[in-house]
Amino acid sequence: MNPNLCVKLADRLAALNENKGEVRQAIARVLEAPALVLGPEVDAFEAAFARWLGVNTAVGVASGTDALALALRAAGVEPGARVVVDALAGPAPLAALVRIGAIPVRVDVEPETLTLAPQALKALLAGGERSQAMPRAVLATHRDGHPADLAALGALCAGHGLALVEDCTDAVGAALDGRRVGCTGLTAAFCFGPERSLGALGRAGLVTSTSPEIEASLRHMRDQVFDCPLDALQAAVLRAQLRSVDGAILRRQSIALRYDTALAPLGIIVPTExxxxxxxxxxxxxxxxxxxxxxxxxxxxxxxxxxxAPFGDADLSDANAPVARQAVAQAVALPVYPQLPADHQRAVITALATALGR
Structure with a gap:
């Protein structure tokens, strides 16, 4: 192994360099544009992302946390309402709940996918009916890019009159039954931070909805209540990269397959698909x-x-979540960005095999 090798968990500059021409053209176009906040560049990105995803409503906002807050509020979550989140929920969804005055209710995750466990939600709802402390909504996080069980969660939500909101902040390009995530819940939130599969130069987010009636509410809240508009520069850069995001995700999947093949025989639990x-x-x-x-x-x-410690900021102090606790203790994140050099991946695999005595 090269002793001078320095492996990165992500390399955003490499992604930008792959789309250098398109990104430079986008930036130059913005510098000549009449509006630097909202305006035609944001309109164009919203329309392009909606077409790519397969929805009618897409509203660009300033960050993923803003997107989560707007998605929840538009779904009917008012101050004091209870919202179910999975026990591995990180800072962004919890910050969004604090922002709108909602109360998180943590439930355990599935052992295979580490997404919200439908059986745990079912048990919670049964207890809520007895205590009359029912939640208003369920925030289903697609963990690390793997979809939550939207069919089971959606059925439980429909049976109890709850709104299903999708947290797609780590899941651009993920799909269930051939349908991209972000098309099932009443609303869905996306994050385009620089380290994401579709990344801006800075912070950016977007909210989608399956309800045409919600679009006007989302735009009003973005512009007048939360004051969190997406700026034209981020929108232009995102649109420039949107056309290559499917290819980038295929490369991530190829890297993941190489990890699977090398690590599963070592007794390491690899991600489930x-x-x-x-x-x-x-x-x-x-x-x-x-x-x-x-x-x-x-x-x-x-x-x-x-x-x-990829789940090191999960707060499990008041959660009955044994699966999540074990995941926090055992989890390790490996680099999987599309431009990961092959020798860097081999170094990671070799280091793990040596460290674990395999």
Whole structure:
């Protein structure tokens, strides 16, 4: 192994360089545009993303957290309302709930996909009916690019009069039964931070909805209530890269397959991809029985805290979530960005095999 090798968890500059010509043209176009906030560039990106996703309503906002807050509020979540989140929910969804004055109710995740467990939700709703403390909505996070079980969660929501909101902040390009995520819930939130599969130069987000009546409400809240418009520069850069995002996700899937092939025989738990799902691999998170050894090996390669503890900011203090607790203890994130050099991936695999004594 090259002792001078420094492996990155992500390389946003490499992604921008692949689309350098289109990105430069987009930036130049914005500098000549009449509006730097909202305006025709934002309109064009919203329309392009809606076509790509397969929805009619797409509203650009300033960040993924803004997108989550608007998606929840537009779905009818008022201050004081309870919202179900999975026990691995990170800072963004929790910050969005705080922003709108809602109360998170954590439930456990499925052991295979680490997405919200329908059986755990079913048990919670049964208890809520008895105590009359029913939630108003369910926020279904598509974990690391793998879709949550929207059919089961949607059926439970429909049976109890709850809004289903999709958290697609890590799931651009993920799909269920051939349909992209973000097309099923009443509303859905996307994040386009620089490290995402579709990344802006800075912060950016977007809200979609399956209800035409909600679009006017979303735009009013974006412009007049939350004041979180998407700026023209981010919109133009995102639109320039949208045409190549499917190819980038295919490369992520190829890298993930190489990890699967090399690591599964070592007794490492690799990400699950259900037969009806398309995993977008925003992150590639493994679970190991010797997490400290694995994390030390990755740190030696240059990977930092996010790789060593991908769910380190999950708050499980008041959650009955044994599956999530075990995932927090065992999880390690590996680099899976499309431009990952083959020798860097081999170094990661070798380091893990050595550290785990395989």
């Amino acid at each position: 259900r037969s009806n799902a398309t995993h977008a691999y925003c992150r590639y998170v493994i679970r190991v029985s010797q997490p400290q050894a694995a994390r030390a090996a990755l740190t030696a390669l240059g990977l930092g805290a996010e790789a060593c």
